[in-house]
Amino acid sequence: MKLNVQFIKHPGSKERMVVLPESQFRILKRTAMAGVSDLDEAAPNSPLPKRVLDRIAAGENPVRAVRILRGLSGRQLAAQAGITPSMLSQIERSGKTASTKTLRAIAHILEVPLGAISPHLSAGIGGVPADTGRTVAWILT
Numbered sequence: 001m002k003l004n005v006q007f008i009k010h011p012g013s014k015e016r017m018v019v020l021p022e023s024q025f026r027i028l029k030r031t032a033m034a035g036v037s038d039l040d041e042a043a044p045n046s047p048l049p050k051r052v053l054d055r056i057a058a059g060e061n062p063v064r065a066v067r068i069l070r071g072l073s074g075r076q077l078a079a080q081a082g083i084t085p086s087m088l089s090q091i092e093r094s095g096k097t098a099s100t101k102t103l104r105a106i107a108h109i110l111e112v113p114l115g116a117i118s119p120h121l122s123a124g125i126g127g128v129p130a131d132t133g134r135t136v137a138w139i140l141t
Contacts, residue, residue: 005018006020052069070110074088
């Protein structure tokens with residue numbers, strides 16, 4: 001299919017806008033959604049699709065994998081989380097430890113539980129792992 005597109009330079013932006021006939025847009029959208037729907041099914045016992053879990057298991061940083069799934073750029077996520085793009089890059093590339101407040105903000109923006117992007121914080125208060133297979137008793141003193 002030959003696309004009949006028109007490019008419009010957006011003032012104040014480096015990106016151009018693309019205009020195309022609605023019928024071509026609908027075909028592109030239908031094709032894209034057909035290819036994505038199977039990939040976005042959540043894995044069993046997880047809020048994330050299997051393809052994202054596979055990327056994380058292969059060594060990709062969870063924040064980056066989920067950010068890409070949600071279609072956010074690093075700059076967009078950093079701005080929404082109230083951190084610099086450099087800080088987000090350090091979190092994604094080197095696994096730099098961020099504050100719990102920052103990680104909670106990122107998890108909220110990405111619409112995932114905190115444990116999905118930071119398993120060591122998923123336990124919450126006290127640092128007791130959430131799924132140890134053992135009974136945990138809290139003793140208040």
